[in-house]
Amino acid sequence: MATANEIRLAVLDGDGIGPEITAATLSVLNAAAKRTGLTLRSKRALIGWKAYEKDKSTLPEATLKALDAHEGWIVGPTFAGEYPKDDPMRGHPNGFIRRHYKLFANVRPVEAWPQLDPLVPDVNITVLRENTEGLYPDRNMAWGYGEFKPRDDVGLALRVITGEACERFARFAFEFARAAGLDRICVVHKRTALPQTDGIFIGAFERLQNDYRKIAIELVRIDTFSSSFPRNARHYRLVATTNLFGDILSDQASGLAGGVGLAPSLNAGPEHAMAQAVHGTAPDIAGQGKANPSALILSTALLMRWFYQRTGRTACRAAAQLIEDAVRRTIESGATTPDLGGSASTTDFARSVIRSMAAR
Missing domain, CATH: 3.40.718.10 (Isopropylmalate Dehydrogenase)
Known part of the structure; x- marks a missing residue:
């Protein structure tokens, strides 16, 4: 049975630097949860290349079931249209998630x-x-695509607003x-x-x-x-x-x-919300411990604020504020990853954020 301050999360590592920054994000979120009285329950699931290698789909049925069972999701970056052509998601698993779960607010x-x-x-x-909705042809039709060419030199695009x-x-x-x-x-x-x-x-x-x-x-x-x-x-x-x-x-x-580089993002719907950084997979530095996890950490703070907005649980808002303040202090202290001029690894940065929380 869920407790009053229990948060259920599905965690999808994604591609490239995704596993590194997702691990760092979870460590920070767990530390914030302990300090604010939240109980986290998380389940790992596959998305992207690893999912395709295992199940021939970048968003397999097992992952969809995990998403169904959890209100909040932390999702690492995925490639954009770079998967095999036989992928059922047509190379865009995130787009399918937004449409399928009606994540109407970015x-x-x-x-x-x-x-x-x-x-x-x-x-x-x-x-x-x-x-x-709007002028996006992949999401404004019951079926098919919202751009048309009645002849080779004429294109029509449909804008839908309801x-x-x-x-x-x-x-x-x-x-x-x-x-x-x-x-x-x-x-x-x-x-x-x-x-x-x-x-x-x-x-x-x-x-x-x-x-x-x-x-x-x-x-x-x-x-x-x-x-x-x-x-x-x-x-x-x-x-x-x-x-x-x-x-x-x-x-x-x-x-x-x-x-x-530091830009967070949240896609929210009636029943679910997805924390996902704006930046991409950065395959050139994947596995080297150089990736900056700040954007995904801050996206997860947005997810906690969504839980507060949805449920009124003040512990969620407190966790979000704790995370945001600690990231700011850590960056201001200079304990940063190489993209910001520092020498900290992905894990080192997350540990510095956690220490900053403890100092308050």
């Missing part, structure tokens, strides 16, 4: 770290991206703001050019605002945001937008903040 916090030599040093923004998905996402955004103690959401759109679809998206936020009277919404056109954000980054703390715009804006923010 959470991308972006912060400027001095160690990354940021172009805009005061970037501190979270981009919330609706993750299931009221149901927008309201679900808008409520998530308001709840996220409330849990984070923020009083304003910047809703980025292009209603002037897309009056029907972006009108539906904006309307969802406007209808729900009476339920969240302490949280204001600010409507900003995508072009206005893109030009003003680099000049006035402090104004924007929380952005909510559609799929393609969110994909672009989160990368714009990361570029201004110094890159994606």
